[in-house]
Amino acid sequence: MRLNKQFYLQSTEQVAQQLLGKFLIRRIGQHKIEAQIVETEAYIGPQDKASHASKGKTPRTQIMFGPPGQAYIYLIYGMYYCFNIVTEKQDYPAAVLIRAVQPVKKEKPELINGPGKLCRYLKINKTLNNKNLITSKKIWLEDRNINIKSSQIVKTQRIGIDYSGPYWSKRKLRFYIKNNQYISKK
DNA sequence: CAAGAGATCATCT
């Protein structure tokens, strides 16, 4: 069952945790690549110094200010894409970064255990930016009734955002499934 | 094993 708008409308911390165990589906022609989400990070609101949206609305970040359930994809360090899902109501800038997935087809973890690597694996690039994940035929998310218990969710600080100051850099807004072999780092 | 540097370019100042 495809995730609907109500799902993405929830608080970003809720969405980030509930996305664990959900499936990310990428369709290219007749070919489908499927993977289960095992690690996420929440970027919440205009005050979050780690979020691109803390600098205000720009051509790039306006997607984060848009309706929930849209894909927000950007190029980082000149060579890797990051895949995010916009959350919460229109005009409130927030999103969940997908940091790691477990592929349905068995792969070596080092091939896809990170936000840049999973985009390479799922062939995610800027052509999918701002796509509607509730209706798109190329990329979407599904609930396949796999429930991750909260005791299985590890909460830690986010990766690669040390510039965001003592408060935001330390908030536990990174979530991953305990003991999963595909998470991006320890 | 850890630490450091380099790759490479869209985006914003």
Add this chain to the structure above:
DNA sequence: GATGATCTCTTGA
């Protein structure tokens, strides 16, 4: 002109 929600490679102990 500077920087980054990353990753890989090299160095050195």
